[in-house]
Amino acid sequence: MFLRVALCFSLISIAPAFATTPVDPSRQLIISVPDQKLMLVENGAKVATYPVSTSAFGLGDAWGRMTTPIGYLAVEKKIGDNAPVGAVFHNRRMTGEVLQPNAPGRDPITTRIIWLRGLEAQNAHAYQRCIYIHGTPQEQMIGRPASYGCIRMKSSDVAALYDRVPLGAVVQIIPDRLPKTVQAPPAQLTNTLVAATAPPLNQTHSRGRLQKVAKAPRVQPTSSGVALSALAAPPQHLTQNEPQAQTATGNQDQLGSRESTGTVTVEDMRMGGALAAERKRAKLALNKRF
Numbered sequence: 001m002f003l004r005v006a007l008c009f010s011l012i013s014i015a016p017a018f019a020t021t022p023v024d025p026s027r028q029l030i031i032s033v034p035d036q037k038l039m040l041v042e043n044g045a046k047v048a049t050y051p052v053s054t055s056a057f058g059l060g061d062a063w064g065r066m067t068t069p070i071g072y073l074a075v076e077k078k079i080g081d082n083a084p085v086g087a088v089f090h091n092r093r094m095t096g097e098v099l100q101p102n103a104p105g106r107d108p109i110t111t112r113i114i115w116l117r118g119l120e121a122q123n124a125h126a127y128q129r130c131i132y133i134h135g136t137p138q139e140q141m142i143g144r145p146a147s148y149g150c151i152r153m154k155s156s157d158v159a160a161l162y163d164r165v166p167l168g169a170v171v172q173i174i175p176d177r178l179p180k181t182v183q184a185p186p187a188q189l190t191n192t193l194v195a196a197t198a199p200p201l202n203q204t205h206s207r208g209r210l211q212k213v214a215k216a217p218r219v220q221p222t223s224s225g226v227a228l229s230a231l232a233a234p235p236q237h238l239t240q241n242e243p244q245a246q247t248a249t250g251n252q253d254q255l256g257s258r259e260s261t262g263t264v265t266v267e268d269m270r271m272g273g274a275l276a277a278e279r280k281r282a283k284l285a286l287n288k289r290f
Contacts, residue, residue: 020117023074024168029133029161031151031171032178033059033068036143038133038151039178040164049178050161051143053136053152059175061118061125066148069123069131073171076117076127078162085111085155086137099137101155111135111155112162116171123173133171134158 028041033054040047060067079092088097089109099106114133118126135155138146142154151173153161 021074021076021168023119023170024166025170027165027169029165029169029171030178031173033070033145033173033175035178036145037178038153038161040161042164047164048161050153050157052133053142053144053146054173055147055149056145057148061123061129063125063129068147068149068151068173069118069126069129070173070175071123072119073116073123073126073131073173074119075114075165075167075169075171077113077115078165078167079113079115080111080162083111085159086135087111089113089134101137101139103137106137108137109134109150110137112158114158114162114165119170133161 026043030039030041031037031052031054032039036052036054038050038052040049055066055068057066058068059070061069080087080089080094083094084098086098086100087110088095088099092113099108099110109132112133112135116126116131116133118124129149131150133151133153135158136142136147136152137155138152139154142152146152
C-alpha cells in the first residue's frame with residue numbers, strides 16, 4: 001500500500017497541468033464516517049445505501065498521512081469500465097488477476113476506481129493523494145474503518161455504483177450520521193463550482209516542502225439527524241469562481257482522530273503553565289535554602 005502511494009505521487013508529478021471536470025450535482029454521494037455507509041442521491045432522492053470503510057488512521061488531508069479527507073469533493077476520473085468483478089489494479093492498470101471476496105493475504109485495489117478531487121481547502125490534496133472509492137477483496141472489514149485513506153467498498157457494490165455515478169458528481173464526506181429525511185432536491189448548482197487548487201507538486205519551498213493549504217475549521221461530530229438538502233448543497237462560497245480560503249481554527253481531529261498540525265491546544269497551554277509554575281516554586285524554594 002505504501003508503494004501504491006509512492007507510485008501515485010511519482011506519476012502525478014510528471015503529469016500535464018491538472019484540468020478539472022465540471023461539477024454535476026444531479027447525482028451525489030454522501031459518506032458518513034460514524035455510520036461507515038455511503039448514500040447515493042439522485043436529484044435529491046435517496047436511491048441506495050452501501051456499507052464502506054474509511055481510513056483506519058482517522059480524518060484529514062495532510063501530506064504523508066493515510067487519512068480520509070472530509071468535506072465536498074467531486075468525481076474527477078473513473079477507471080475500470082467493463083472490468084471483471086474482483087479484477088486487480090496496480091498503478092491504476094489491470095494486472096489480469098481476479099480475486100474472490102476475502103481472498104487470504106491480499107489487499108489490492110479491485111474492480112473499479114472512482115478518483116476524487118477536493119473542492120475545498122480542507123481537502124485540496126485529495127486528488128494528489130490518490131483518494132479513491134474502490135473495491136477491495138477484504139470484504140470482511142467493510143463496515144468499520146480499515147483503509148489507508150480511500151473509501152473501500154465490496155466489489156459488487158462498487159461495480160453497481162460506478163455505473164450510476166457520472167464524472168463531476170458531488171461527493172460529501174461527513175463526520176456525522178447519514179441524514180434520516182429526504183427533502184426537496186437542492187437548487188441546481190452552476191458549473192462555476194471549481195476545485196480549490198492545490199499547489200503543483202513541483203512547486204516547493206526552499207527546503208523542498210510543499211506549500212501549505214489553509215486548514216479547515218474544526219467540525220464537531222453530532223448524532224442528530226440532518227436534512228438531506230442541507231448536506232447535499234455545497235456551501236455558497238463554492239459556487240463562486242474563486243473559493244474563499246478558510247481560516248485555521250484548530251487541529252483537524254475528528255471523531256477522536258488527532259492530527260499533529262503544530263497548533264497549540266488549550267490543554268497544551270494548561271499543561272505548559274502548570275509545569276512553569278512548578279519550576280518557579282522549585283527555584284524559589286532553592287533560593288530560600290541558600
